[in-house]
Amino acid sequence: MRAGLKIIRSAARLAIALALVSASTAGRAQDWSSVYRTVQAPAAAEPPAQSQPQQQPQAAQAPPARRNAKFRGAREAAVARSADSVAAAAAAPPPAAAAGGAQAADVARGEELVRNGDIANAAKIFEARAVAEGTPQEQSSTLFRIGMKWQTDGSQLPADKRIEARHAAVSAYERTLQLNPQSGAALNNLAQLYRAEPSREKDADVLLQRAIALNDSRKTVYLLNRAALKRDTKELDTAADLAQQVANADKWNPAARSMLEDIALRRDDAGALLKHIAWLDSQGLVVSALDTATAGIARFPQDGARLLTSVARTLSGAGYTPDPAAFANTDAGRTLAKLTDDPSLGAGVRELFEVLREPQPFGALDWWHDGFDPEQSPAPGSRAEAMQNLARRCGDFYRDAEDKRSEPYYQLAVAMMGKRNPDPRAIMGLAGILNERHEIDALTELLRTYTPGLLETKGRTIAAADFLHTYQLRLALGMMYGYVERWKSPGEPFYAGSIWMLEQARESAYFYNQEKKLPAPEQLRLPPDAVKMLSLGRLHDNDLPGSVRTRLDAASDYARIGQLNAARRVLDEDWQRSLPADLDAGLRRQLDAVKSQLGI
Amino acid sequence: MSVRRLRELFCIAALALVSATAEAQTPRVVQVVVTVTAEQFTQELTAAQRKSIEDRIAADVAAELARPFPLVEWHAQAGGASPAMTLTGNVIETNRRHPDRPGSGRIVLHWSAHAGSNDIDMSKIRDRPLYELDNIDRPISDAGGRFTSDLDVAALELATLEPNVKWMRENFLGNVMLADLVIPADAQLVLVPLPWIASKMGSDSELSVRYVGGGANAANLIKIRLTGVAPRLTEPQRGNTQTRFSDCIDGSESLNGANGWSQCVAPLGENPPKHVQVFATKYSYDANPDVVGGLVQQEN
Numbered sequence: 001m002r003a004g005l006k007i008i009r010s011a012a013r014l015a016i017a018l019a020l021v022s023a024s025t026a027g028r029a030q031d032w033s034s035v036y037r038t039v040q041a042p043a044a045a046e047p048p049a050q051s052q053p054q055q056q057p058q059a060a061q062a063p064p065a066r067r068n069a070k071f072r073g074a075r076e077a078a079v080a081r082s083a084d085s086v087a088a089a090a091a092a093p094p095p096a097a098a099a100g101g102a103q104a105a106d107v108a109r110g111e112e113l114v115r116n117g118d119i120a121n122a123a124k125i126f127e128a129r130a131v132a133e134g135t136p137q138e139q140s141s142t143l144f145r146i147g148m149k150w151q152t153d154g155s156q157l158p159a160d161k162r163i164e165a166r167h168a169a170v171s172a173y174e175r176t177l178q179l180n181p182q183s184g185a186a187l188n189n190l191a192q193l194y195r196a197e198p199s200r201e202k203d204a205d206v207l208l209q210r211a212i213a214l215n216d217s218r219k220t221v222y223l224l225n226r227a228a229l230k231r232d233t234k235e236l237d238t239a240a241d242l243a244q245q246v247a248n249a250d251k252w253n254p255a256a257r258s259m260l261e262d263i264a265l266r267r268d269d270a271g272a273l274l275k276h277i278a279w280l281d282s283q284g285l286v287v288s289a290l291d292t293a294t295a296g297i298a299r300f301p302q303d304g305a306r307l308l309t310s311v312a313r314t315l316s317g318a319g320y321t322p323d324p325a326a327f328a329n330t331d332a333g334r335t336l337a338k339l340t341d342d343p344s345l346g347a348g349v350r351e352l353f354e355v356l357r358e359p360q361p362f363g364a365l366d367w368w369h370d371g372f373d374p375e376q377s378p379a380p381g382s383r384a385e386a387m388q389n390l391a392r393r394c395g396d397f398y399r400d401a402e403d404k405r406s407e408p409y410y411q412l413a414v415a416m417m418g419k420r421n422p423d424p425r426a427i428m429g430l431a432g433i434l435n436e437r438h439e440i441d442a443l444t445e446l447l448r449t450y451t452p453g454l455l456e457t458k459g460r461t462i463a464a465a466d467f468l469h470t471y472q473l474r475l476a477l478g479m480m481y482g483y484v485e486r487w488k489s490p491g492e493p494f495y496a497g498s499i500w501m502l503e504q505a506r507e508s509a510y511f512y513n514q515e516k517k518l519p520a521p522e523q524l525r526l527p528p529d530a531v532k533m534l535s536l537g538r539l540h541d542n543d544l545p546g547s548v549r550t551r552l553d554a555a556s557d558y559a560r561i562g563q564l565n566a567a568r569r570v571l572d573e574d575w576q577r578s579l580p581a582d583l584d585a586g587l588r589r590q591l592d593a594v595k596s597q598l599g600i
Numbered sequence: 601m602s603v604r605r606l607r608e609l610f611c612i613a614a615l616a617l618v619s620a621t622a623e624a625q626t627p628r629v630v631q632v633v634v635t636v637t638a639e640q641f642t643q644e645l646t647a648a649q650r651k652s653i654e655d656r657i658a659a660d661v662a663a664e665l666a667r668p669f670p671l672v673e674w675h676a677q678a679g680g681a682s683p684a685m686t687l688t689g690n691v692i693e694t695n696r697r698h699p700d701r702p703g704s705g706r707i708v709l710h711w712s713a714h715a716g717s718n719d720i721d722m723s724k725i726r727d728r729p730l731y732e733l734d735n736i737d738r739p740i741s742d743a744g745g746r747f748t749s750d751l752d753v754a755a756l757e758l759a760t761l762e763p764n765v766k767w768m769r770e771n772f773l774g775n776v777m778l779a780d781l782v783i784p785a786d787a788q789l790v791l792v793p794l795p796w797i798a799s800k801m802g803s804d805s806e807l808s809v810r811y812v813g814g815g816a817n818a819a820n821l822i823k824i825r826l827t828g829v830a831p832r833l834t835e836p837q838r839g840n841t842q843t844r845f846s847d848c849i850d851g852s853e854s855l856n857g858a859n860g861w862s863q864c865v866a867p868l869g870e871n872p873p874k875h876v877q878v879f880a881t882k883y884s885y886d887a888n889p890d891v892v893g894g895l896v897q898q899e900n
């Protein structure tokens with residue numbers, strides 16, 4: 001019983017409160033005195049005051065409704081914010097410098113005319129009052145607020161009066177601009193009124209161009225409004241360029257991204273959308289890239305395969321940091337899951353989810369084989385290329401997480417890479433795991449299958465005098481040959497051995513450093529593990545002095561540039577203990593000197 | 601004593617502790633700290649060198665986090681008072697192959713955070729590898745600035761990669777105390793001292809006010825939900841954020857409307873002032889909060 005009374009009391013209080021708000025709101029719509037407030041220069045540390053947002057005019061556009069209210073249609077935006085802003089307006093006390101005397105009388109007369117539907121004459125009175133006193137800046141600001149009020153209140157008027165309110169708003173803004181041609185806000189808002197009339201779209205464009213040229217703090221707003229205008233007049237390339245400028249300035253701006261997506265979705269094919277997705281990927285906006293791609297499949301079913309491929313491409317990028325297996329639980333994953341039975345894409349979607357859930361054998365994939373070539377790299381941009389990269393990325397991810405799934409993912413990536421793939425990452429990932437486990441037979445088989453391709457690629461980088469990539473490939477090959485203890489080539493080609501490759505890697509580094517004129521600390525040089533591998537190779541080649549000299553020279557070089565830890569690593573204690581007692585006296589003296597320098 | 605009463609007392613004690621901690625905190629301020637503690641680098645770099653690197657990376661991260669989250673003030677330098685939150689990126693070494701040999705393990709960047717004495721769970725932000733065990737080209741010191749450069753790239757990913765930013769928005773930001781004061785106003789409005797323009801709050805953002813209400817014998821944790829964020833155009837709090845009371849929880853009772861207002865919000869206007877904490881339960885970024893439907897709302 002008591003609970004029941006409580007509910008009734010609460011409901012009654014709520015009803016009274018709502019009625020009060022409603023009454024305040026109704027009064028507020030007729031209140032024009034607020035536009036005549038004295039203009040106060042905002043204090044330095046205080047944000048400037050704003051006209052309280054009330055209802056939205058016939059402003060912009062109609063990009064996807066699921067995006068923010070910023071660039072929704074005017075009425076949608078009005079609905080989105082009106083409740084809050086009306087409540088806010090209701091609470092706002094009268095302006096600091098309330099109209100008094102003649103002003104109050106004029107305002108009251110104007111409000112009476114508005115109530116009677118005589119918008120045109122009310123507008124004349126309000127404008128005359130605005131320019132009756134104050135500085136030109138104050139007059140301009142008052143006229144701007146009058147324009148805003150007509151523009152926002154217009155939607156509350158009866159349909160036959162809205163056009164008059166619109167004319168009144170245009171008049172107020174035009175007079176604002178006569179007094180202050182540099183008013184970006186007036187240029188922008190007037191343009192929004194013009195663009196609603198097909199015959200005045202060009203005028204709107206001119207105004208927005210003027211606003212953009214001001215280069216003020218709201219430039220991105222003007223750019224987006226001009227993008228909306230160009231979008232609506234079907235000048236989609238220009239519209240996209242304008243929106244892209246905003247996105248480039250602030251990649252987190254949701255209105256810019258929404259506009260870009262909306263423009264791309266109005267094209268005849270998915271080309272522009274894919275370009276937008278590539279931009280999102282490049283910015284690390286991978287969640288948006290996935291959402292955009294999956295949403296695009298419904299809009300461009302004929303390009304579904306390209307968009308699905310882009311999903312795999314995004315997931316394989318370094319910017320996608322979550323667990324790949326968790327993709328199914330994302331918005332994009334759920335959208336994509338609805339396509340598992342799609343006649344053209346279903347197989348690709350199912351295989352993608354299976355690969356993300358757990359490593360799959362090469363034979364389990366069919367849809368994603370498109371573009372695969374056992375002898376060459378997958379075709380650029382193909383499904384196979386995307387899947388190969390995705391498998392390698394999963395391998396990297398689980399290797400970092402020290403998860404045993406990394407090996408089968410690397411195996412899939414290697415199986416899909418083709419024998420002459422210039423990208424050694426997948427094969428290096430797998431080789432690293434096999435070496436750690438001392439699985440020499442598997443490593444040997446890996447080398448036998450794939451080194452011809454790496455060597456061929458290296459031939460191309462040498463021919464192109466690409467010293468950096470030549471160095472990297474030689475380093476990778478030298479280490480892999482070292483893993484299987486192939487210190488020298490047993491036959492042709494003569495260079496297929498660890499010692500030769502690592503020596504040549506050092507030479508490539510030398511040429512690269514010369515070409516780039518790098519200062520000593522920034523120069524490429526063999527890392528400690530490679531130095532130790534080369535030293536070990538020479539030892540196996542019965543070249544003890546060469547083996548020792550390799551380490552001593554590298555240690556001196558590291559010490560010279562201050563990399564003392566690297567120097568100590570190549571002179572590790574196990575190695576020193578392994579040295580014979582009858583080591584060449586000169587080498588022994590050199591070793592002692594370097595050790596002394598390093599404090600070991 | 602009933603289980604419920606015990607639970608209430610526990611909540612009150614916890615709140616008192618939080619309140620005591622929070623009193624010394626500066627609302628809105630998150631301090632970003634970067635430390636390099638991996639032995640490989642502490643041996644090879646002097647303290648001054650390390651500090652220089654740490655300060656530079658912290659400043660970069662703070663500046664980058666301010667882009668998607670202008671609601672918060674991101675500081676790289678320690679100020680006078682305690683920040684509302686401290687976010688720390690630490691370069692550590694894990695999984696050493698040889699326990700006695702620094703540099704034989706993985707070098708990773710590990711993120712953690714705490715508000716006062718409360719740790720924030722950041723385990724979903726995975727350790728970012730800087731140098732793998734089998735990275736044969738890993739630097740040993742900062743020769744040529746390579747370590748600084750690699751660390752900068754890794755640290756900035758917290759603020760530039762969308763999955764990380766999404767996680768920060770949904771899980772981190774809500775723990776940052778944004779204000780310790782609210783002012784009830786007419787028409788169920790609640791004023792919050794958050795600078796409107798600088799905060800760049802989207803209209804669907806939501807705030808939460810928490811405080812201990814009731815008397816000494818019937819203290820309750822009160823949580824108020826505030827929606828309808830908008831600029832405050834008049835005094836008091838002109839230029840700050842105006843919100844609308846949505847609903848509240850007083851202990852275990854859910855309330856809204858006039859009843860909720862009188863029970864949860866109205867006491868905040870009474871003397872002595874209550875110590876409150878304001879958090880963002882939902883934050884959407886709006887690049888131009890003074891633009892609605894394509895219209896600029898103010899001339900200057």
